[in-house]
Amino acid sequence: xxxxxxxxxxxxxxxxxxxxxxxxxxxxxxxxxxxxxxxxxxxxxxxxxxxxxxxxxxxxxxxxxxxxxxxxxxxxxxxxxxxxxxxxxxxxxxxxxxxxxxxxxxxxxxxxxxxxxxxxxxxxxxxxxxxxxxxxxxxxxxxxxxxxxxxxxxxxxxxxxxxxxxxxxxxxxxxxxxxxxxxxxxxxxxxxxxxxxxxxxxxxxxxxxxxxxxxxxxxxxxxxxxxxxxxxxxxxxxxxxxxxxxxxxxxxxxxxxxxxxxxx
Amino acid sequence: xxxxxxxxxxxxxxxxxxxxxxxxxxxxxxxxxxxxxxxxxxxxxxxxxxxxxxxxxxxxxxxxxxxxxxxxxxxxxxxxxxxxxxxxxxxxxxxxxxxxxxxxxxxxxxxxxxxxxxxxxxxxxxxxxxxxxxxxxxxxxxxxxxxxxxxxxxxxxxxxxxxxxxxxxxxxxxxxxxxxxxxxxxxxxxxxxxxxxxxxxxxxxxxxxxxxxxxxxxxxxxxxxxxxxxxxxxxxxxxxxxxxxxxxxxxxxxxxxxxx
Numbered sequence: 413x414x415x416x417x418x419x420x421x422x423x424x425x426x427x428x429x430x431x432x433x434x435x436x437x438x439x440x441x442x443x444x445x446x447x448x449x450x451x452x453x454x455x456x457x458x459x460x461x462x463x464x465x466x467x468x469x470x471x472x473x474x475x476x477x478x479x480x481x482x483x484x485x486x487x488x489x490x491x492x493x494x495x496x497x498x499x500x501x502x503x504x505x506x507x508x509x510x511x512x513x514x515x516x517x518x519x520x521x522x523x524x525x526x527x528x529x530x531x532x533x534x535x536x537x538x539x540x541x542x543x544x545x546x547x548x549x550x551x552x553x554x555x556x557x558x559x560x561x562x563x564x565x566x567x568x569x570x571x572x573x574x575x576x577x578x579x580x581x582x583x584x585x586x587x588x589x590x591x592x593x594x595x596x597x598x599x600x601x602x603x604x605x606x607x608x609x610x611x612x613x614x615x616x617x618x619x620x621x622x623x624x625x626x627x628x629x630x631x632x633x634x635x636x637x638x639x640x641x642x643x644x645x646x647x648x649x650x651x652x653x654x655x656x657x658x659x660x661x662x663x664x665x666x667x668x669x670x671x672x673x674x675x676x
Numbered sequence: 677x678x679x680x681x682x683x684x685x686x687x688x689x690x691x692x693x694x695x696x697x698x699x700x701x702x703x704x705x706x707x708x709x710x711x712x713x714x715x716x717x718x719x720x721x722x723x724x725x726x727x728x729x730x731x732x733x734x735x736x737x738x739x740x741x742x743x744x745x746x747x748x749x750x751x752x753x754x755x756x757x758x759x760x761x762x763x764x765x766x767x768x769x770x771x772x773x774x775x776x777x778x779x780x781x782x783x784x785x786x787x788x789x790x791x792x793x794x795x796x797x798x799x800x801x802x803x804x805x806x807x808x809x810x811x812x813x814x815x816x817x818x819x820x821x822x823x824x825x826x827x828x829x830x831x832x833x834x835x836x837x838x839x840x841x842x843x844x845x846x847x848x849x850x851x852x853x854x855x856x857x858x859x860x861x862x863x864x865x866x867x868x869x870x871x872x873x874x875x876x877x878x879x880x881x882x883x884x885x886x887x888x889x890x891x892x893x894x895x896x897x898x899x900x901x902x903x904x905x906x907x908x909x910x911x912x913x914x915x916x917x918x919x920x921x922x923x924x925x926x927x928x929x930x931x932x933x934x935x936x
Binding site: 419420421422423424425426427428430431432434435436437438439441442445489490492493496497500507510511512514515516517518519520521522523525526527528529530532533552555556584605609610612613614615616619620629632633636641644645648651652655658659 | 689690695696755767776781814846891899929
């Protein structure tokens with residue numbers, strides 16, 4: 413009996429080895445490269461450079477501005493869609509959801525190409541509105557990733573709660589803001605994580621619409637092109653810290669929410 | 677009033693999501709070099725797409741890569757999930773932590789870190805495809821794990837015990853009693869891995885052989901170039917992929933309904 417359990421446990425070994433070698437170890441190597449200079453000596457210079465150079469700080473700020481704008485627009489566009497699909501009177505809502513997430517499976521560079529052609533037709537020259545075009549293309553690219561988690565969390569809300577709220581005299585708007593919105597927080601948070609980080613790092617979208625301003629991802633790309641592994645590693649390490657922080661905050665927010673629901 | 681608003685919102689978002697691809701599909705059947713100027717009907721783009729060696733090579737290469745990566749990631753992720761499920765709590769949560777990393781990490785960072793490890797530190801030759809395949813497996817495996825794990829949790833474990841009691845070897849019991857129960861999760865993990873590999877740009881750029889292109893890296897380079905024949909042939913490629921995606925989604929939905 414014990415023996416059979418052991419044998420199934422052993423199946424985790426190849427997976428564990430792979431994850432250590434090619435997921436955990438590369439991150440440690442990144443941190444090592446970030447804290448050494450080109451000749452291999454320990455150095456904090458690279459980090460100091462990032463935080464004292466106005467250009468790199470400007471890049472960080474520009475990425476945050478782009479990511480916040482894209483995330484907010486995606487949320488505003490997606491929430492009503494997810495709500496209408498989940499709680500509206502559409503039958504076969506799961507099939508309908510498919511229609512909204514289907515574009516996700518078309519290669520994103522081809523989709524951006526399509527949007528780029530439309531924008532060229534409308535604007536004449538893409539170079540006049542680099543920020544606007546970047547935002548439009550990113551929203552176009554990431555919107556399905558916002559709709560899906562929102563739908564999943566909205567569809568789980570028990571409809572009787574909404575009826576109860578109405579029976580107790582709440583207006584439609586009050587029900588949405590006091591019942592639906594708080595209960596969909598986990599969906600909102602996972603939607604934000606799906607959109608915010610790609611928007612900070614997916615520099616291909618900027619390249620494709622001729623936006624020559626850098627975001628965090630572009631820095632890694634340009635250090636890669638100039639074989640500057642140490643500075644590339646610094647940017648990766650900074651992104652890793654941001655991602656880690658983000659994940660901890662969002663996990664806490666979601667689990668805190670869960671506990672509150674149980675307590676109720 | 678509210679209903680009217682709902683309908684308008686739904687249709688506006690649908691138009692936003694679909695019009696660009698639909699318009700591009702329409703123009704892929706013309707001889708225009710930019711949209712907005714209709715000239716004549718033409719199948720030229722489709723001819724180029726299916727005869728130009730560089731395009732064919734890049735499409736076939738991307739597909740082979742996706743299938744190889746998805747198969748390996750599916751085996752690794754499924755076996756890993758089974759192993760982790762029966763491991764001690766501490767081991768399992770450590771594995772689950774590692775599994776979370778590529779899921780939440782930015783693809784740029786995943787690609788760059790694999791590049792630093794294999795190409796810069798261990799001098800693995802990019803031309804061996806090893807960094808590319810390993811990098812994409814590292815990206816895809818966690819998603820396979822995540823789609824198999826819920827099946828393991830919901831599975832009927834007595835079947836495995838029964839198989840053992842009836843004299844099956846552990847390996848036979850695993851293949852005949854556990855794998856079939858996990859099958860839907862394994863299939864959806866495989867599909868996710870395929871789409872992740874097909875959509876990947878960042879891991880490919882940082883790890884691919886210099887002479888090899890995936891659809892993503894090819895398209896990005898083509899938009900920088902000025903070759904309009906290739907540019908409009910890529911419109912035809914989007915149209916073809918669009919149709920294939922619709923077919924797969926419809927087929928999946930129909931099959932699911934029949935199963936219910």
